[in-house]
Amino acid sequence: xxxxxxxxxxxxxxxxxxxxxxxxxxVVSTLLAVWTERRVLAKMQLRTGPNRVGPFGLLQSxxxxxxxxxxxxxxxxxxxKVVFIAAPIIAAAMCFMSFAVIPMTGKVNLFxxxxxxxxxxxxxxxxxxxxxxxxxxxxxxxxxxSSGSTYPLxxxxxxxxxVVSYEIAMGLSLVAVxxxxxxxxxxxxxxxQHDNYWNVLVLFPSFVIYVISxxxxxxxxxxxxxxxxxxxxxxxxxEYSSLKFALFFLAEYVNxxxxxxxxxxxxxxxxxxxxxxxxxxxxxxxWFTIVWFFLKVNIFFFIFMWLRATLPRLRYxxxxxxxxxxxxxxxxxxxxxxxxxxxxxxxxxxxxVLAAFAVGLVIIAMAVSSLYERSKKxxxxxxxxxxAPDFPVPSLPGVTSLNVSQQTQTxxxxx
Amino acid sequence: MLEIxxxxxxxxxxxxxLSVVAALGMLLVKKAVHSAILLAWVMVTLAIFYIAQGxxxxxxxxxxxxxxxxxxxxxxxxxxxxxxxxxxxxETIKGLRWIAITAALGFGGLMIALIGRATLGRSYxxxxxxxxxxxxxxxxxxxxxxxxxxxxxxxxxxxxxxxGAMVLAHHQRTNHRxxxxxxxxxxxxxxxxxxxxGLPGPGVYALHNAVDVPALLPDGTPAPTSISATLKARGDVxxxxxxxxxxxxxxxxxxx
Numbered sequence: 001x002x003x004x005x006x007x008x009x010x011x012x013x014x015x016x017x018x019x020x021x022x023x024x025x026x027v028v029s030t031l032l033a034v035w036t037e038r039r040v041l042a043k044m045q046l047r048t049g050p051n052r053v054g055p056f057g058l059l060q061s062x063x064x065x066x067x068x069x070x071x072x073x074x075x076x077x078x079x080x081k082v083v084f085i086a087a088p089i090i091a092a093a094m095c096f097m098s099f100a101v102i103p104m105t106g107k108v109n110l111f112x113x114x115x116x117x118x119x120x121x122x123x124x125x126x127x128x129x130x131x132x133x134x135x136x137x138x139x140x141x142x143x144x145x146s147s148g149s150t151y152p153l154x155x156x157x158x159x160x161x162x163v164v165s166y167e168i169a170m171g172l173s174l175v176a177v178x179x180x181x182x183x184x185x186x187x188x189x190x191x192x193q194h195d196n197y198w199n200v201l202v203l204f205p206s207f208v209i210y211v212i213s214x215x216x217x218x219x220x221x222x223x224x225x226x227x228x229x230x231x232x233x234x235x236x237x238x239e240y241s242s243l244k245f246a247l248f249f250l251a252e253y254v255n256x257x258x259x260x261x262x263x264x265x266x267x268x269x270x271x272x273x274x275x276x277x278x279x280x281x282x283x284x285x286x287w288f289t290i291v292w293f294f295l296k297v298n299i300f301f302f303i304f305m306w307l308r309a310t311l312p313r314l315r316y317x318x319x320x321x322x323x324x325x326x327x328x329x330x331x332x333x334x335x336x337x338x339x340x341x342x343x344x345x346x347x348x349x350x351x352x353v354l355a356a357f358a359v360g361l362v363i364i365a366m367a368v369s370s371l372y373e374r375s376k377k378x379x380x381x382x383x384x385x386x387x388a389p390d391f392p393v394p395s396l397p398g399v400t401s402l403n404v405s406q407q408t409q410t411x412x413x414x415x
Numbered sequence: 416m417l418e419i420x421x422x423x424x425x426x427x428x429x430x431x432x433l434s435v436v437a438a439l440g441m442l443l444v445k446k447a448v449h450s451a452i453l454l455a456w457v458m459v460t461l462a463i464f465y466i467a468q469g470x471x472x473x474x475x476x477x478x479x480x481x482x483x484x485x486x487x488x489x490x491x492x493x494x495x496x497x498x499x500x501x502x503x504x505x506e507t508i509k510g511l512r513w514i515a516i517t518a519a520l521g522f523g524g525l526m527i528a529l530i531g532r533a534t535l536g537r538s539y540x541x542x543x544x545x546x547x548x549x550x551x552x553x554x555x556x557x558x559x560x561x562x563x564x565x566x567x568x569x570x571x572x573x574x575x576x577x578x579g580a581m582v583l584a585h586h587q588r589t590n591h592r593x594x595x596x597x598x599x600x601x602x603x604x605x606x607x608x609x610x611x612x613g614l615p616g617p618g619v620y621a622l623h624n625a626v627d628v629p630a631l632l633p634d635g636t637p638a639p640t641s642i643s644a645t646l647k648a649r650g651d652v653x654x655x656x657x658x659x660x661x662x663x664x665x666x667x668x669x670x671x
Contacts, residue, residue, distance in 0.1 A: 083452065123551060124475050131462075131478035138455065138482065141489060145448060157493065160486050167483070184551065 003187035004121040006107065006114065014113050022099050022119055030253040034061035037305050044309040065246060073242040078148030087146060088240065088247035091139025095254035098132045101125035102261045103187050104293050105271050108286035117290060118187065125186040126174055129262055130167065133217065137163045139251065140219070140226065140236050147239035155235025158316065159219060159226035165323040166216035166223075172331035173209040176338045177266050186262075190270035198275075200267040205334045207267045209327055211303065214259040216323065218252065220304055222311035225319060260300035261293070268296045337361060423467050434460035447492045455485040469543075472551045615641040623658040627651050 010018075035050065035058055042049030050057035075084060105117035122128050137160060144156015177199055178184050181192040193199055200207045216223040227235030237248045264270060271289040273280050280288055314322070344353060434457055441453040458481040465474035545553050558566055593601070602611045615638050618624030627646055629637035637655050639647075646652055 080446075083449075122471060122475075123549060124472050127472075127475045127479060131475050131482070134479060134482045134486075135459065137486070138452075141486065142452065145489075145493070153493075157490065160490060164483055164486055171479075 002121075003103065003116050003118065004123070004185070006116055007118065007121050010113065010115055014110065014115060015119070017111070018115075018117070018119055019100075021117070023096060025104075026096055026099055026254045026257065027250070029257050030250055031061045031065070032058075033253045033257065033301060034064075034249075036301070037308075040302070040305045041309050044306075068246045068249075069243050071242040073244065074239075076148055076239050079239065080146040080148065083142050083146035084239075085244070087139045087143035088244045088251070089139070090142065091136055091251040092247040092254070094132050094136030094139065095251045095258060098129045098136075098258045099254070099261070101128055101186050102258070102265060103190060103270055104261075105289045106281070106286045108289075116187075121185055121187050124184045126178070126184050126189070126262070126266070129258070130171060130174075133255070133258075134163070134167060136251065136255065139248075143240065143248070144226075144236035147236075149239055151232045151234070152236050152238045155226045155228070155232045155238070158232075159236060161320070162219070162223070162226060162323075163217055165320060166213045166327075169209055169323060169327035169331055170213040170217060172328065172335060173206040173213065174266065175335050176203045176206040176331075179335075179338055179342050186265050186270070189266055190272065193269045194272050198267065198269045203267070203338065205330070206338075207263075209331050209334075210263060210267065211300070213323075213327060214263060214300075215304065215307060216319075218255045218259055218304075220252075220256065221308035222313050223319060224313060225316050228313060256301065256304055257297060260297045260304070263300050264293065264296035268299075270296075426463070426467050430460045430463060447496050448489065451485055451489045451492060454488070455482060458482070458485065469546060470550065472554055617641045617643075623653075623655070625653075628653050628655045628658065631655055 038060070039049040039057070050060035053059040053063050075081060100119040101122055103116060103118040103121075107114060107116055109115075110117070140163075141156045141160045144152045144154070144159065147153070177189060180199065180202060181189040183189060183192070189199075196202070219226045225235075226232075227237065232238070237245055240248060271293040273289070273292050280292075341354070341357065344357060437453045437456045437460070441450045441457065444450055444453065459478060462474040462477040462481075465471075465477060547553070548556075615630045617626050617630055618628050618641075626643065629639060629652065630641040632638050642652055
């Protein structure tokens with residue numbers, strides 16, 4: 001029985017219960033994520049981090065949240081009020097929605113019903129997550145615009161350009177997964193990995209591209225140009241306070257957990273135990289798989305923190321150049337290779353054909369890179385000064401243009 | 416007529432009026448950004464209708480594609496029209512209003528005629544037949560067999576448009592742009608070494624650190640380079656001397 005059929009049998013009350021559980025998981029994981037991040041960053045910077053409220057400072061983020069909620073809620077005079085209020089709601093709501101299709105356990109027993117800890121299973125589940133996150137960006141962009149102030153506007157614009165460009169790379173990295181799994185549904189992708197190898201091994205380049213673009217997509221360091229404290233104060237949320245700011249905060253962390261969960265689902269076999277530890281599922285029952293799921297999510301969350309502690313923020317043009325000129329072409333070429341290999345495999349070609357194909361690819365890659373190096377050397381030759389033209393032309397490389405404005409000025413003086 | 420299940424009917428009667436209101440609002444609101452937001456809303460409701468009708472893939476792709484597209488529209492509004500741009504209701508071309516109304520009526524008539532031709536007097540076949548092998552597979556088969564040529568032609572057209580826009584917007588550098596490294600080297604090679612580390616920040620340490628107060632040099636004189644030229648030109652500079660301590664109390668001993 002597939003997961004979609006299993007979930008189709010859920011009664012309404014069970015769906016409501018699961019929705020509440022998913023919501024609670026998101027909120028609680030945000031609270032824990034903030035605490036974990038502060039503690040881990042502190043460790044990396046040889047500090048202690050929050051350790052006063054509750055055991056190990058665990059309740060620090062809760063008390064911070066309460067404090068934030070009790071603060072004064074300010075709406076700037078120049079703000080567009082309706083959009084200003086709607087923006088954080090859009091941002092937060094969409095993050096929660098993306099969690100609906102993420103499978104957290106296999107088949108489990110919840111209040112006497114056979115089900116899976118997944119709200120719904122869509123045949124285009126992964127695309128659904130992409131769609132929902134791209135609506136979520138509206139929250140950020142509209143927040144930037146509606147604040148009626150310069151820094152938020154710049155932050156919002158940066159964020160929109162950033163997400164649009166990194167979403168392309170992210171979408172392309174997912175294509176290889178779809179080709180290999182033969183499906184776009186999250187549960188089917190997990191099953192296909194369970195039957196074969198994990199995608200992180202088979203599709204390693206896709207995995208790397210996805211991990212990079214997921215950091216870009218969530219506006220996190222080193223890609224946090226939309227909120228860059230040094231340049232833009234707080235970016236899109238500069239003018240927000242109290243609960244509205246808390247909603248953005250919540251959205252950011254839920255988003256991180258969501259993209260991490262998607263990464264675990266697509267590349268690390270989802271809720272299944274790592275190879276060799278499959279007996280844990282059989283011994284401890286379906287509910288134990290949630291432990292594996294959260295372990296994998298936490299690996300990615302740790303990568304997020306590690307990046308933040310290690311790397312300085314990118315300059316905006318470098319960041320865009322990296323997205324458009326490196327990530328997108330690389331993933332396009334990789335998709336081409338994956339698709340060709342897949343077709344060769346399906347046609348039932350022998351291993352020699354596959355090996356020949358791989359060797360051919362390597363030779364082409366080496367040829368292209370050596371040609372690229374040569375062209376690079378040629379372009380380093382300084383531009384040769386051409387003859388000065390007799391009439392004003394727009395300035396071109398190697399041509400000294402006549403300065404039109406100066407000529408007309410001297411002309412008028414002579415008259 | 417086709418049977419509509421109750422939840423779908425509820426969905427339709429809640430979202431359809433909202434969608435129509437948003438579509439009308441898109442035309443009637445004054446701020447261009449509000450128009451873009453309402454357009455995005457119309458696109459999302461349309462996607463929800465598609466999903467409710469069983470065209471899951473189409474609905475999701477509609478959101479993925481159009482939210483990105485409306486976002487671009489949003490950027491264009493901000494870059495080309497201005498942040499707080501409102502529509503001016505002045506007719507710049509004479510008779511434009513009447514031409515627009517005629518075109519709109521014609522287009523509406525065309526739509527109604529087409530939809531009527533497609534639905535009236537024909538029996539509803541249903542998506543079940545189309546979705547027999549799965550929604551995505553059904554679309555893929557159509558797209559890559561019957562409609563592969565139009566599909567490729569449209570993609571060629573779009574790529575041409577994108578390349579054309581890039582060519583039009585392209586600007587070739589006439590001189591070499593100094594890299595950060597070259598700039599850093601130049602700072603040390605030319606001028607005084609005093610400027611190499613960057614300009615001093617404004618403010619008097621621990622007493623007043625606003626941008627309009629010049630920093631104090633070790634000899635107690637204000638550092639003019641610590642203030643932005645704009646503030647200086649506006650005359651918004653406060654004298655930093657008044658934030659100095661008059662007498663430093665020598666009796667306060669250093670804490671150990």
